[in-house]
Amino acid sequence: MTPTNQNQPFSFELLAQDGNARAGIFHTPHGDIATPIFAPVGTQATVKALTPLQLEELGASLVLSNTYHLFLRPGDELVAEMGGLHQFMQWKGPILTDSGGFQVFSLAGIRKIDADGASFKSHIDGSSRRLTPEISIKVQENLGADIIMAFDECAPPYDREYNISAMRRTHAWAERCLQAKTRTDQALFGIVQGGIFPDMREESARIIGSYNFPGTAIGGLSVGESKSEMHAILDVLHPILPADRPRYLMGVGSPEDLVNGVARGVDIFDCVLPTRLARHQGVMTRHGRLNILNAAHAHDENPIDRECTCYTCQHFSRAYLRHLVVAKEMLVNTLLSIHNIHTLLQLVREMRQAILDHRFSAFSSQFLAEYSLPKTIKEQA
Amino acid sequence: MTPTNQNQPFSFELLAQDGNARAGIFHTPHGDIATPIFAPVGTQATVKALTPLQLEELGASLVLSNTYHLFLRPGDELVAEMGGLHQFMQWKGPILTDSGGFQVFSLAGIRKIDADGASFKSHIDGSSRRLTPEISIKVQENLGADIIMAFDECAPPYDREYNISAMRRTHAWAERCLQAKTRTDQALFGIVQGGIFPDMREESARIIGSYNFPGTAIGGLSVGESKSEMHAILDVLHPILPADRPRYLMGVGSPEDLVNGVARGVDIFDCVLPTRLARHQGVMTRHGRLNILNAAHAHDENPIDRECTCYTCQHFSRAYLRHLVVAKEMLVNTLLSIHNIHTLLQLVREMRQAILDHRFSAFSSQFLAEYSLPKTIKEQA
Numbered sequence: 001m002t003p004t005n006q007n008q009p010f011s012f013e014l015l016a017q018d019g020n021a022r023a024g025i026f027h028t029p030h031g032d033i034a035t036p037i038f039a040p041v042g043t044q045a046t047v048k049a050l051t052p053l054q055l056e057e058l059g060a061s062l063v064l065s066n067t068y069h070l071f072l073r074p075g076d077e078l079v080a081e082m083g084g085l086h087q088f089m090q091w092k093g094p095i096l097t098d099s100g101g102f103q104v105f106s107l108a109g110i111r112k113i114d115a116d117g118a119s120f121k122s123h124i125d126g127s128s129r130r131l132t133p134e135i136s137i138k139v140q141e142n143l144g145a146d147i148i149m150a151f152d153e154c155a156p157p158y159d160r161e162y163n164i165s166a167m168r169r170t171h172a173w174a175e176r177c178l179q180a181k182t183r184t185d186q187a188l189f190g191i192v193q194g195g196i197f198p199d200m201r202e203e204s205a206r207i208i209g210s211y212n213f214p215g216t217a218i219g220g221l222s223v224g225e226s227k228s229e230m231h232a233i234l235d236v237l238h239p240i241l242p243a244d245r246p247r248y249l250m251g252v253g254s255p256e257d258l259v260n261g262v263a264r265g266v267d268i269f270d271c272v273l274p275t276r277l278a279r280h281q282g283v284m285t286r287h288g289r290l291n292i293l294n295a296a297h298a299h300d301e302n303p304i305d306r307e308c309t310c311y312t313c314q315h316f317s318r319a320y321l322r323h324l325v326v327a328k329e330m331l332v333n334t335l336l337s338i339h340n341i342h343t344l345l346q347l348v349r350e351m352r353q354a355i356l357d358h359r360f361s362a363f364s365s366q367f368l369a370e371y372s373l374p375k376t377i378k379e380q381a
Numbered sequence: 382m383t384p385t386n387q388n389q390p391f392s393f394e395l396l397a398q399d400g401n402a403r404a405g406i407f408h409t410p411h412g413d414i415a416t417p418i419f420a421p422v423g424t425q426a427t428v429k430a431l432t433p434l435q436l437e438e439l440g441a442s443l444v445l446s447n448t449y450h451l452f453l454r455p456g457d458e459l460v461a462e463m464g465g466l467h468q469f470m471q472w473k474g475p476i477l478t479d480s481g482g483f484q485v486f487s488l489a490g491i492r493k494i495d496a497d498g499a500s501f502k503s504h505i506d507g508s509s510r511r512l513t514p515e516i517s518i519k520v521q522e523n524l525g526a527d528i529i530m531a532f533d534e535c536a537p538p539y540d541r542e543y544n545i546s547a548m549r550r551t552h553a554w555a556e557r558c559l560q561a562k563t564r565t566d567q568a569l570f571g572i573v574q575g576g577i578f579p580d581m582r583e584e585s586a587r588i589i590g591s592y593n594f595p596g597t598a599i600g601g602l603s604v605g606e607s608k609s610e611m612h613a614i615l616d617v618l619h620p621i622l623p624a625d626r627p628r629y630l631m632g633v634g635s636p637e638d639l640v641n642g643v644a645r646g647v648d649i650f651d652c653v654l655p656t657r658l659a660r661h662q663g664v665m666t667r668h669g670r671l672n673i674l675n676a677a678h679a680h681d682e683n684p685i686d687r688e689c690t691c692y693t694c695q696h697f698s699r700a701y702l703r704h705l706v707v708a709k710e711m712l713v714n715t716l717l718s719i720h721n722i723h724t725l726l727q728l729v730r731e732m733r734q735a736i737l738d739h740r741f742s743a744f745s746s747q748f749l750a751e752y753s754l755p756k757t758i759k760e761q762a
Contacts (some may be wrong), residue, residue, distance in 0.1 A: 323455040327425045332589040
């Protein structure tokens with residue numbers, strides 16, 4: 001009997017640990033998630049420019065959707081009426097929804113947070129809206145994802161005072177989310193906050209860990225702190241977070257961050273980066289980023305990456321991709337999204353195998369040595 | 382031995398004729414085209430929003446690309462350097478390129494036509510460019526499509542004087558194109574002009590027919606004349622055009638036009654309509670057009686068409702498609718393009734079977750009786 005038995009139909013099998021890196025399987029009602037995993041983001045119930053069939057062909061398992069966006073449009077009740085998010089967007093595999101908290105707190109100037117929740121103006125029509133822990137859970141129950149998130153408050157990483165109050169509020173709201181939850185076919189994850197402050201992260205991990213969530217999310221990272229600060233926090237959390245539950249590092253998704261995150265015990269990642277970069281001609285490779293608009297690619301009949309097995313690299317030249325960008329053809333969003341998502345999914349698959357083979361340390365050292373940290377898109381042009 | 386033997390590797394087999402409707406096979410170096418056929422348009426070497434794999438899954442055989450656009454960007458020499466259009470855009474089946482003539486003559490105000498050709502300003506950068514019959518053939522040989530077009534002049538349909546000179550020029554240019562052609566693996570089609578004037582169309586068909594082109598294109602229709610005028614011209618042309626060669630009605634592609642065209646002996650159609658409509662929320666169905674943005678679809682869990690077997694209709698509700706339109710998600714362009722192209726390809730497949738079964742007349746009568754002529758997109762909203 002696994003310790004997550006009380007959270008059936010969810011259970012996490014930890015198959016191997018190599019250093020702090022973990023390989024496992026998270027069982028959900030819509031299928032198994034082999035971890036570590038990267039989840040492409042379908043903000044508005046669609047991973048931009050990709051059909052569910054294309055995502056399936058990429059080997060995606062978990063897909064994320066955003067509660068804030070779907071709450072506002074088309075509305076969680078409409079999604080429920082249409083049979084829930086899996087049916088609506090036709091993603092048959094596992095889905096994760098965030099709580100809406102992060103988006104609301106990003107609406108600087110048009111939101112007001114109180115002990116009970118947050119009021120804000122819709123970015124779509126300016127209407128007054130409100131999210132509380134109870135509303136967030138209700139919305140997420142209407143959406144019907146397999147993994148749902150507790151409503152939390154994310155503070156600027158270096159503001160200690162703010163982080164203390166945001167963390168306490170996050171803990172209080174986590175308890176309210178547990179109380180509010182009614183569906184048994186959704187796994188509610190608690191979220192650890194605490195900015196860049198190790199003592200607060202430790203406290204938050206202990207408290208959230210004590211609530212017996214079937215998984216733990218790490219919030220408030222990749223929001224402005226340095227890479228080494230992020231790594232330090234992950235190192236603080238590793239020994240405290242429940243080892244028998246999956247750990248989800250929210251909003252993180254560059255190749256180097258995935259490798260550094262897995263090395264520090266993270267099992268689940270999500271990020272808009274691969275699809276957002278694709279819409280700005282940015283290409284992720286195993287050796288760093290490439291701007292396909294660069295004139296050097298105009299006559300280049302090579303694929304993005306000769307060793308890549310994605311549909312885009314198996315078929316199209318850099319010259320063609322560059323032509324599509326210059327001609328403003330929307331197909332390029334699809335082709336670069338396929339490549340970028342493939343790059344991340346292939347990376348997590350390789351990391352998983354390396355962990356199972358107990359050679360993760362060598363794998364990650366070699367990967368990071370061969371990888372050039374990305375410049376901004378502008379710098380590469 | 383077929384009469385098109387001198388045009389090997391091209392040959393046209395006429396398998397059945399039912400009334401004036403024809404079912405055949407046009408053999409090309411990149412595969413057979415079962416006729417009647419509709420060719421989706423990939424103006425800039427991409428059928429907008431669709432991967433070649435998606436086109437293949439739709440059962441597309443022939444794809445059209447535009448010489449004018451590729452001449453300007455990325456340039457036909459670059460395409461040749463990259464191995465030609467099939468390799469560049471990764472469409473392994475037959476490709477047809479137009480001559481560039483129609484686009485140039487559409488550039489009212491920034492082009493000048495003389496007996497030798499046409500000078501114009503690029504719509505991209507305003508640079509001065511020139512196309513002549515010889516340049517058009519050279520560009521099309523660089524692009525490397527299976528079917529290429531003679532450089533022609535398309536006049537406004539009701540201007541008799543203009544049509545006389547444009548027709549004569551078209552005939553003279555057709556001869557120059559035949560002279561200029563050097564590749565033996567491309568089928569050059571001549572183009573019949575003559576506006577809405579039956580006597581001129583008859584003359585043009587006799588002259589172009591006498592040049593022994595492996596196929597005949599009908600230009601200058603669907604450019605402002607009425608449907609009945611278009612039908613009358615097709616009726617005039619039918620007994621004159623070489624019966625043993627395919628006939629291509631350029632730029633025509635609504636469901637009712639396909640049925641009326643096939644009834645009058647047309648074998649090949651192309652049009653931007655299915656993909657252009659898709660980018661404006663317009664949906665083609667067997668019963669007329671549907672505007673997916675209509676509020677009536679907001680809570681509709683039905684697909685566009687319950688009887689449609691396309692990927693879009695097999696998976697997605699009207700409510701979801703409408704949500705994607707409202708949320709400005711680019712996936713909707715892909716999903717509606719899939720549906721619209723499927724609708725036309727399914728229609729030509731059914732017409733072909735009806736001709737082979739000698740029941741085309743009943744098929745077309747029933748189709749047209751059940752079909753509502755489209756209103757403009759605005760009227761339906």
